[in-house]
Amino acid sequence: MNKQFNNIQTLSIWAQRLGVLFILVFFEACISNTNKDQTISTQIDSTTKPIIELSNDSIDYVVQSIVDISSKDFFKNQKPLPVAFRNVQIRYNIKSNKDILYILCGQFSTQNNPNDDEWIQFATIKNSDYEQWVGPQSITYCENSIEMAYTKTDLASELMKHIASLQSN
Secondary structure (H helix, E strand, C coil), X not given: CHHHHHHHHHHHHHHHHHHHXXXXXXXXXXXXXXXXXXXXXXXXXXXXXXXXXXXXXHHHHHHHHHHHXXXXXXXXXXXXXXCEEEEEEEEEEECCCCCEEEEEEEEEECCCCCCHHHCEEEEEEECCCEEEEECCHHHHHHHCCEECCCCCCCHHHHHHHHHHHHHHC
């Protein structure tokens, strides 16, 4: 009887050890799997561009603000003044510190009868203040940003209206 009790006790100890071993292997597998998921998630995040969502009022404010800034800079610094705009879009980029840069991208002409080769690229960037880039250096800002769908008004027409308003004052 004593021998049977020792065998049962030995089996019980081995069962406990196997149970602990099973639990350790199970947790290791879970932790290992979680780390793989995190790595995949990081890889996905680094290859996709984040999408921001704003309310309509916020988008309108951003658009009006950047159109106003851009038109004032054109009026103050661009001689001769633009007579036409095309391909104007509102875009954004998210900086590494999570700040959002809003960018007004497009082309303008200073000729009354613009030919395709007379259009000049521009980018107006709204950050703590603003920057306006004219010419080839502006292309990088626009190519490396995400377009925001904005259809309430034609942004090229809005820029021309603002410049005309500044001219009449």
